[in-house]
Amino acid sequence: MSKIFKTEAEITTFGGKLLKLSHASKETKTNMDVNVYLPAQFFQSQAKKLPVLLYLSGLTCTPNNASEKAFWQPYSNEYGFAVVFPDTSPRGAGIEGEDDSWDFGTGAGFYVDAETEKWKENYRMYSYVLKELLPSLASDFEGLDFGNISITGHSMGGYGALSMFLQNPGKFKSVSAFSPISNPSNCPWGEKNFGNYLGPDKAKWAKYDPSELISKYNGPVPKEGILIHTGLADNFYKAKQLLPENLVAASKGTKFDGLVKLNLVEGYDHSYYFISSFTKDHAAHHAKALGLSGSKL
Ligand SMILES: N[C@@H](CCC(=O)N[C@@H](CSC=O)C(=O)NCC(=O)O)C(=O)O
Numbered sequence: 001m002s003k004i005f006k007t008e009a010e011i012t013t014f015g016g017k018l019l020k021l022s023h024a025s026k027e028t029k030t031n032m033d034v035n036v037y038l039p040a041q042f043f044q045s046q047a048k049k050l051p052v053l054l055y056l057s058g059l060t061c062t063p064n065n066a067s068e069k070a071f072w073q074p075y076s077n078e079y080g081f082a083v084v085f086p087d088t089s090p091r092g093a094g095i096e097g098e099d100d101s102w103d104f105g106t107g108a109g110f111y112v113d114a115e116t117e118k119w120k121e122n123y124r125m126y127s128y129v130l131k132e133l134l135p136s137l138a139s140d141f142e143g144l145d146f147g148n149i150s151i152t153g154h155s156m157g158g159y160g161a162l163s164m165f166l167q168n169p170g171k172f173k174s175v176s177a178f179s180p181i182s183n184p185s186n187c188p189w190g191e192k193n194f195g196n197y198l199g200p201d202k203a204k205w206a207k208y209d210p211s212e213l214i215s216k217y218n219g220p221v222p223k224e225g226i227l228i229h230t231g232l233a234d235n236f237y238k239a240k241q242l243l244p245e246n247l248v249a250a251s252k253g254t255k256f257d258g259l260v261k262l263n264l265v266e267g268y269d270h271s272y273y274f275i276s277s278f279t280k281d282h283a284a285h286h287a288k289a290l291g292l293s294g295s296k297l
Contacts, residue, residue, distance in 0.1 A: 004136045005034070014073035015040040020063070023136065027128040028090035029121060034133060035063035035085040039076040042143055049145035051081045051290040053283075054134070054172075056153030056160040059189070060107045061088050066154070069272035075283030079292040082144050084137060086129050088156065093122040104192055110184075111160035112208050114197035123197055126208075130164065130171075150286040154178040154275055155236070156189070162210035162226070162247070169219020174289030176227035176282045178275045179234055183211035183246035188239075211243075211250040218255070225259030227285045229278045231268025 005021040016039040025032045063085040089109030098105035109125035138146040153161035158180025165175035184190025198204040206212040268274040
């Protein structure tokens with residue numbers, strides 16, 4: 001069974017199993033936790049390997065927040081895809097100040113490879129997720145097809161999903177996001193995190209910023225487009241931390257013109273009550289791109 005990952009817990013839920021795993025990371029030089037939801041199909045005799053959905057979480061989250069509150073499980077079972085929930089930063093790296101604020105450092109890796117002296121040894125969440133975690137899971141879980149993978153996430157993780165999708169043309173079959181930080185170079189969260197991890201040179205920020213990347217993207221465009229939901233009662237939206245309209249504006253005249261499907265939904269906030277209300281729509285969006293039957297789109 002598992003060779004790289006240690007199984008810390010195995011929980012039966014919605015007919016499949018949530019595995020809480022840990023491993024020693026070479027990228028972050030810390031021990032990292034990750035949760036994987038395996039649908040019921042994984043435990044039946046499989047004719048085909050199962051596709052994967054990568055879910056990137058937001059500020060303050062561990063792999064458990066979304067595992068417990070996003071409710072991917074029924075749709076994972078309905079369509080037959082696994083869900084991977086990585087952590088949001090290294091933990092216990094021993095860097096002075098890493099635990100001083102809730103929106104920077106621990107729980108806030110911002111899915112970049114840090115370049116500043118203080119953070120660059122450990123805060124490598126971009127390479128950790130794409131170059132270490134996914135290949136390691138592919139090695140340990142032969143029943144999963146990491147060549148047929150889609151990406152989504154919430155808030156900081158929504159930004160991470162858009163950024164990783166746009167930086168890696170063709171790697172992910174589809175992308176979606178819940179209340180993503182859509183133009184981090186121009187909001188307080190992005191300025192704080194990019195400034196500390198990448199330094200003051202904004203050209204380095206642009207390499208990760210979805211509203212910058214979208215105009216340079218020259219890969220395959222999923223015909224479903226980019227699906228986004230953001231709540232109009234979201235205090236972070238009102239505080240101009242999210243700026244989804246900037247991504248829509250930046251997509252004009254690009255391959256994604258008319259394909260950034262921004263749904264601004266009345267009454268919803270930033271919480272997992274909001275996310276879980278739209279998980280079904282995002283599951284259908286990804287299932288179709290992953291070629292799964294039962295797709296409702
Ligand atoms: N009071 C909250 C503030 C932080 C918060 O809302 N975090 C969001 C992500 S924000 C952008 O990335 C979150 O997902 N929180 C976890 C949850 O389970 O709701 C807090 O301290 O959590």
